[in-house]
Amino acid sequence: MSEKGAALDPSAYRSHLKPIWCPGCGHYGALSALCRAMAECRLDRWNTVVISGIGCSSRLPGFLNTYGFHGVHGRALPVATGVRIANPNLKVIVVSGDGDAYSIGAGHLLHCARRNPRIACIVLNNGVYGLTKGQISPTSPLPLASEGPTSDPRRWKTTPYGATETPINAVAQAIAWDTSFVARGFSYDQPGLTSVLVGALRHPGFALVDVLSPCPTWNQVQTEAFCRERVHPVPPGYDPTDRVAAFAEAIRNDVYTVGVLYRSRSRIHGIEEETASVRAAAMASSGGMQALLESLRVS
Numbered sequence: 001m002s003e004k005g006a007a008l009d010p011s012a013y014r015s016h017l018k019p020i021w022c023p024g025c026g027h028y029g030a031l032s033a034l035c036r037a038m039a040e041c042r043l044d045r046w047n048t049v050v051i052s053g054i055g056c057s058s059r060l061p062g063f064l065n066t067y068g069f070h071g072v073h074g075r076a077l078p079v080a081t082g083v084r085i086a087n088p089n090l091k092v093i094v095v096s097g098d099g100d101a102y103s104i105g106a107g108h109l110l111h112c113a114r115r116n117p118r119i120a121c122i123v124l125n126n127g128v129y130g131l132t133k134g135q136i137s138p139t140s141p142l143p144l145a146s147e148g149p150t151s152d153p154r155r156w157k158t159t160p161y162g163a164t165e166t167p168i169n170a171v172a173q174a175i176a177w178d179t180s181f182v183a184r185g186f187s188y189d190q191p192g193l194t195s196v197l198v199g200a201l202r203h204p205g206f207a208l209v210d211v212l213s214p215c216p217t218w219n220q221v222q223t224e225a226f227c228r229e230r231v232h233p234v235p236p237g238y239d240p241t242d243r244v245a246a247f248a249e250a251i252r253n254d255v256y257t258v259g260v261l262y263r264s265r266s267r268i269h270g271i272e273e274e275t276a277s278v279r280a281a282a283m284a285s286s287g288g289m290q291a292l293l294e295s296l297r298v299s
Contacts, residue, residue: 010035013045015065021056022130026187026213026224030124031063033190034093037197048091051080053105055097056131057124057213074105077112077121081271084117088272091201092118098125102138102170109170113179113206116270120200120207123170124187126215127222134218136163139170141221157218171261172250174208175243180267181207182246183260186231187214188224192258199260205270212256227256234259241265 013035021027038048048066052058054073061068071079076094084092101109101123112119129135134157142163174182181203185193193211200207212231214224232255240246246262286292 008039010039013038022217024216029187033193036194041201050093051076052095053100055100057097060095077108080119081117094121096123098139099129099137113177116205122209124213126213128219130215138168171210175247175262180205180264182262183209184258185211231256
Protein backbone atom coordinates (compact mmCIF):
# COMPACT_ATOMS: atom_id res chain seq x y z
CA MET A 1 0.00 0.00 0.00
CA SER A 2 3.02 2.29 0.18
CA GLU A 3 5.42 3.45 -2.48
CA LYS A 4 9.09 2.49 -2.36
CA GLY A 5 11.68 4.97 -1.17
CA ALA A 6 11.22 8.29 0.56
CA ALA A 7 7.83 9.75 1.33
CA LEU A 8 6.31 11.86 -1.40
CA ASP A 9 5.76 15.55 -1.11
CA PRO A 10 2.11 16.28 -0.19
CA SER A 11 1.69 18.15 -3.47
CA ALA A 12 2.25 14.88 -5.35
CA TYR A 13 -1.21 13.79 -4.19
CA ARG A 14 -2.92 16.84 -5.68
CA SER A 15 -4.48 16.66 -9.12
CA HIS A 16 -4.38 19.43 -11.74
CA LEU A 17 -7.92 20.50 -10.79
CA LYS A 18 -8.26 23.53 -8.54
CA PRO A 19 -10.83 23.34 -5.72
CA ILE A 20 -13.94 25.41 -6.30
CA TRP A 21 -15.11 25.76 -2.70
CA CYS A 22 -16.07 29.19 -1.39
CA PRO A 23 -13.24 31.41 -0.11
CA GLY A 24 -12.53 30.59 3.52
CA CYS A 25 -14.17 27.16 3.41
CA GLY A 26 -12.73 24.74 5.94
CA HIS A 27 -12.57 22.03 3.29
CA TYR A 28 -9.34 23.57 1.92
CA GLY A 29 -7.65 22.79 5.20
CA ALA A 30 -9.06 19.27 5.23
CA LEU A 31 -7.73 18.64 1.71
CA SER A 32 -4.31 19.92 2.68
CA ALA A 33 -4.19 17.80 5.84
CA LEU A 34 -5.28 14.71 3.93
CA CYS A 35 -2.49 15.17 1.37
CA ARG A 36 0.02 15.59 4.20
CA ALA A 37 -1.27 12.45 5.90
CA MET A 38 -1.17 10.45 2.66
CA ALA A 39 2.40 11.57 2.09
CA GLU A 40 3.42 10.65 5.65
CA CYS A 41 1.87 7.21 5.19
CA ARG A 42 3.57 6.95 1.77
CA LEU A 43 0.40 5.73 0.13
CA ASP A 44 0.80 4.30 -3.34
CA ARG A 45 -1.38 6.54 -5.52
CA TRP A 46 -1.96 3.69 -7.97
CA ASN A 47 -3.42 1.54 -5.21
CA THR A 48 -5.47 4.21 -3.46
CA VAL A 49 -9.10 4.98 -4.20
CA VAL A 50 -11.07 7.88 -2.70
CA ILE A 51 -14.85 7.46 -2.75
CA SER A 52 -17.46 10.13 -2.07
CA GLY A 53 -21.18 10.77 -2.23
CA ILE A 54 -22.85 14.12 -2.91
CA GLY A 55 -22.12 17.53 -1.40
CA CYS A 56 -19.42 20.19 -1.21
CA SER A 57 -17.13 17.75 0.60
CA SER A 58 -17.74 15.06 -1.99
CA ARG A 59 -15.99 17.09 -4.68
CA LEU A 60 -12.69 16.26 -2.97
CA PRO A 61 -11.72 13.10 -4.95
CA GLY A 62 -11.39 15.22 -8.07
CA PHE A 63 -8.69 17.30 -6.41
CA LEU A 64 -6.52 14.26 -5.63
CA ASN A 65 -4.06 12.41 -7.84
CA THR A 66 -5.46 8.97 -7.01
CA TYR A 67 -8.27 6.81 -8.26
CA GLY A 68 -11.68 8.14 -7.31
CA PHE A 69 -15.34 7.23 -7.42
CA HIS A 70 -18.06 9.86 -7.13
CA GLY A 71 -21.15 7.98 -6.01
CA VAL A 72 -24.73 8.92 -5.21
CA HIS A 73 -26.02 10.72 -2.13
CA GLY A 74 -25.27 8.85 1.10
CA ARG A 75 -24.01 5.68 -0.60
CA ALA A 76 -20.23 6.11 -0.41
CA LEU A 77 -19.75 3.54 2.36
CA PRO A 78 -21.45 0.57 0.66
CA VAL A 79 -19.47 1.33 -2.50
CA ALA A 80 -16.26 1.52 -0.48
CA THR A 81 -17.06 -1.76 1.32
CA GLY A 82 -17.57 -3.46 -2.03
CA VAL A 83 -14.23 -2.13 -3.27
CA ARG A 84 -12.42 -3.43 -0.19
CA ILE A 85 -13.98 -6.90 -0.47
CA ALA A 86 -13.30 -7.10 -4.20
CA ASN A 87 -9.67 -5.96 -3.85
CA PRO A 88 -8.28 -5.95 -0.31
CA ASN A 89 -4.95 -4.65 -1.64
CA LEU A 90 -6.45 -1.21 -2.25
CA LYS A 91 -6.28 1.59 0.29
CA VAL A 92 -9.84 2.90 0.50
CA ILE A 93 -10.74 6.37 1.76
CA VAL A 94 -14.24 7.80 1.99
CA VAL A 95 -14.86 11.55 2.05
CA SER A 96 -18.36 12.63 3.02
CA GLY A 97 -20.28 15.51 4.58
CA ASP A 98 -22.58 15.73 7.58
CA GLY A 99 -25.68 15.62 5.38
CA ASP A 100 -24.29 12.85 3.19
CA ALA A 101 -23.03 10.64 6.05
CA TYR A 102 -25.33 11.45 8.97
CA SER A 103 -28.68 11.86 7.17
CA ILE A 104 -29.37 9.82 4.06
CA GLY A 105 -26.26 7.71 4.71
CA ALA A 106 -26.76 7.24 8.46
CA GLY A 107 -27.93 3.65 8.17
CA HIS A 108 -24.86 2.71 6.15
CA LEU A 109 -22.58 4.28 8.78
CA LEU A 110 -23.86 1.97 11.51
CA HIS A 111 -23.52 -1.18 9.44
CA CYS A 112 -20.11 -0.22 8.10
CA ALA A 113 -18.97 0.28 11.69
CA ARG A 114 -20.10 -3.21 12.69
CA ARG A 115 -18.60 -4.83 9.56
CA ASN A 116 -15.29 -3.10 10.30
CA PRO A 117 -13.73 -2.99 6.81
CA ARG A 118 -10.36 -1.26 6.52
CA ILE A 119 -11.77 2.08 5.39
CA ALA A 120 -10.87 5.57 6.57
CA CYS A 121 -14.11 7.58 6.54
CA ILE A 122 -13.59 11.34 6.75
CA VAL A 123 -16.73 13.39 7.38
CA LEU A 124 -16.33 17.12 6.71
CA ASN A 125 -18.89 18.45 9.16
CA ASN A 126 -19.97 22.06 8.50
CA GLY A 127 -23.43 21.88 10.06
CA VAL A 128 -25.32 22.80 6.90
CA TYR A 129 -26.19 21.63 3.39
CA GLY A 130 -23.82 23.97 1.58
CA LEU A 131 -24.01 22.66 -1.98
CA THR A 132 -27.78 23.18 -2.12
CA LYS A 133 -27.49 26.62 -0.56
CA GLY A 134 -28.11 26.52 3.14
CA GLN A 135 -30.68 24.00 4.34
CA ILE A 136 -30.33 22.58 7.84
CA SER A 137 -28.36 19.36 8.25
CA PRO A 138 -28.41 16.72 11.02
CA THR A 139 -25.71 18.70 12.86
CA SER A 140 -27.19 22.21 12.51
CA PRO A 141 -27.62 23.91 15.93
CA LEU A 142 -31.01 24.84 17.31
CA PRO A 143 -32.03 28.55 17.39
CA LEU A 144 -31.40 30.65 20.47
CA ALA A 145 -34.71 32.49 20.35
CA SER A 146 -38.03 32.53 18.52
CA GLU A 147 -38.87 36.21 18.12
CA GLY A 148 -38.57 36.35 14.37
CA PRO A 149 -36.73 35.21 11.23
CA THR A 150 -33.77 37.60 11.64
CA SER A 151 -33.29 37.70 15.42
CA ASP A 152 -30.92 34.76 15.49
CA PRO A 153 -28.26 33.67 12.97
CA ARG A 154 -29.19 30.03 13.60
CA ARG A 155 -31.99 30.33 11.07
CA TRP A 156 -31.55 28.67 7.75
CA LYS A 157 -32.81 29.27 4.27
CA THR A 158 -35.54 26.63 4.46
CA THR A 159 -36.37 27.23 8.15
CA PRO A 160 -36.54 31.04 8.64
CA TYR A 161 -38.00 30.64 12.13
CA GLY A 162 -35.32 28.24 13.22
CA ALA A 163 -34.61 24.53 13.26
CA THR A 164 -36.75 22.36 15.51
CA GLU A 165 -34.82 19.09 15.39
CA THR A 166 -32.13 18.37 17.98
CA PRO A 167 -28.73 17.98 16.29
CA ILE A 168 -27.15 14.54 16.45
CA ASN A 169 -23.77 13.72 17.94
CA ALA A 170 -22.30 11.29 15.45
CA VAL A 171 -19.05 10.89 17.38
CA ALA A 172 -20.91 9.74 20.50
CA GLN A 173 -23.05 7.42 18.37
CA ALA A 174 -19.97 5.85 16.80
CA ILE A 175 -18.45 5.17 20.23
CA ALA A 176 -21.74 3.63 21.37
CA TRP A 177 -21.55 1.29 18.35
CA ASP A 178 -18.03 0.22 19.39
CA THR A 179 -16.61 1.57 16.12
CA SER A 180 -13.00 0.44 16.06
CA PHE A 181 -11.49 3.95 15.61
CA VAL A 182 -13.24 7.26 16.30
CA ALA A 183 -11.60 10.68 16.11
CA ARG A 184 -12.42 14.35 15.71
CA GLY A 185 -10.35 17.01 13.99
CA PHE A 186 -10.51 20.70 13.09
CA SER A 187 -9.77 21.78 9.53
CA TYR A 188 -7.91 24.94 10.62
CA ASP A 189 -5.56 22.91 12.81
CA GLN A 190 -3.21 21.39 10.24
CA PRO A 191 -0.80 19.55 12.59
CA GLY A 192 -3.61 18.12 14.72
CA LEU A 193 -5.82 17.07 11.83
CA THR A 194 -2.89 15.57 9.91
CA SER A 195 -1.94 13.49 12.95
CA VAL A 196 -5.52 12.22 13.34
CA LEU A 197 -5.74 11.33 9.64
CA VAL A 198 -2.43 9.46 9.76
CA GLY A 199 -3.87 7.36 12.58
CA ALA A 200 -7.03 6.70 10.59
CA LEU A 201 -5.12 5.71 7.44
CA ARG A 202 -2.93 3.30 9.39
CA HIS A 203 -5.77 1.79 11.41
CA PRO A 204 -6.49 -1.86 10.48
CA GLY A 205 -10.26 -1.47 10.48
CA PHE A 206 -13.03 1.06 10.06
CA ALA A 207 -11.94 4.55 11.12
CA LEU A 208 -14.38 7.45 11.46
CA VAL A 209 -12.94 10.97 11.56
CA ASP A 210 -15.42 13.79 12.13
CA VAL A 211 -13.81 17.04 10.95
CA LEU A 212 -15.14 20.40 12.08
CA SER A 213 -14.98 22.29 8.79
CA PRO A 214 -16.68 25.71 8.98
CA CYS A 215 -18.84 26.98 6.11
CA PRO A 216 -18.38 30.77 5.92
CA THR A 217 -21.14 31.19 3.34
CA TRP A 218 -24.14 29.41 4.84
CA ASN A 219 -23.38 28.71 8.50
CA GLN A 220 -22.84 31.93 10.40
CA VAL A 221 -22.89 30.24 13.82
CA GLN A 222 -20.29 27.48 13.73
CA THR A 223 -17.66 29.77 12.26
CA GLU A 224 -13.89 29.45 12.40
CA ALA A 225 -13.77 31.75 15.45
CA PHE A 226 -16.63 29.85 17.11
CA CYS A 227 -14.81 26.54 16.70
CA ARG A 228 -11.39 27.88 17.69
CA GLU A 229 -12.82 29.03 21.02
CA ARG A 230 -14.24 25.59 21.74
CA VAL A 231 -11.69 23.17 20.29
CA HIS A 232 -9.31 21.56 22.74
CA PRO A 233 -7.13 18.45 22.54
CA VAL A 234 -7.75 15.26 24.45
CA PRO A 235 -6.61 15.69 28.07
CA PRO A 236 -3.08 14.65 29.19
CA GLY A 237 -2.83 10.96 29.92
CA TYR A 238 -6.03 10.24 28.02
CA ASP A 239 -6.60 6.55 27.23
CA PRO A 240 -8.53 6.13 23.94
CA THR A 241 -9.28 2.50 24.76
CA ASP A 242 -11.38 3.61 27.76
CA ARG A 243 -14.84 3.59 26.20
CA VAL A 244 -16.55 5.31 29.12
CA ALA A 245 -14.01 8.15 29.12
CA ALA A 246 -14.33 8.45 25.34
CA PHE A 247 -18.08 8.76 25.56
CA ALA A 248 -17.76 11.40 28.29
CA GLU A 249 -15.54 13.51 26.03
CA ALA A 250 -17.81 12.99 23.03
CA ILE A 251 -20.96 14.27 24.76
CA ARG A 252 -19.44 17.43 26.24
CA ASN A 253 -21.46 20.52 25.33
CA ASP A 254 -18.91 23.14 26.35
CA VAL A 255 -16.03 22.10 24.07
CA TYR A 256 -15.15 20.05 21.01
CA THR A 257 -12.55 17.50 22.08
CA VAL A 258 -10.22 16.78 19.16
CA GLY A 259 -7.83 13.89 18.65
CA VAL A 260 -8.28 10.13 18.74
CA LEU A 261 -11.23 9.69 21.10
CA TYR A 262 -11.72 5.93 20.91
CA ARG A 263 -9.86 2.86 19.77
CA SER A 264 -11.65 -0.43 20.36
CA ARG A 265 -9.86 -3.32 22.02
CA SER A 266 -12.41 -5.91 20.90
CA ARG A 267 -12.69 -5.21 17.17
CA ILE A 268 -9.90 -7.35 15.75
CA HIS A 269 -11.19 -8.76 12.47
CA GLY A 270 -13.03 -7.03 9.65
CA ILE A 271 -15.38 -8.09 6.90
CA GLU A 272 -12.47 -8.73 4.51
CA GLU A 273 -11.08 -11.55 6.68
CA GLU A 274 -14.54 -12.91 7.48
CA THR A 275 -15.55 -12.93 3.82
CA ALA A 276 -12.29 -14.63 2.85
CA SER A 277 -12.81 -17.39 5.43
CA VAL A 278 -16.39 -17.96 4.28
CA ARG A 279 -15.23 -18.09 0.67
CA ALA A 280 -12.50 -20.59 1.52
CA ALA A 281 -14.93 -22.80 3.46
CA ALA A 282 -17.45 -22.72 0.62
CA MET A 283 -14.78 -23.63 -1.94
CA ALA A 284 -13.44 -26.47 0.21
CA SER A 285 -16.85 -28.01 0.86
CA SER A 286 -18.02 -27.74 -2.75
CA GLY A 287 -14.92 -28.99 -4.52
CA GLY A 288 -13.91 -25.73 -6.21
CA MET A 289 -15.44 -22.72 -7.91
CA GLN A 290 -16.87 -24.59 -10.88
CA ALA A 291 -18.54 -27.17 -8.66
CA LEU A 292 -19.89 -24.41 -6.43
CA LEU A 293 -21.42 -22.64 -9.41
CA GLU A 294 -22.89 -25.90 -10.71
CA SER A 295 -24.50 -26.53 -7.31
CA LEU A 296 -26.31 -23.21 -7.60
CA ARG A 297 -27.61 -23.90 -11.11
CA VAL A 298 -31.41 -23.88 -11.42
CA SER A 299 -32.51 -26.96 -13.33
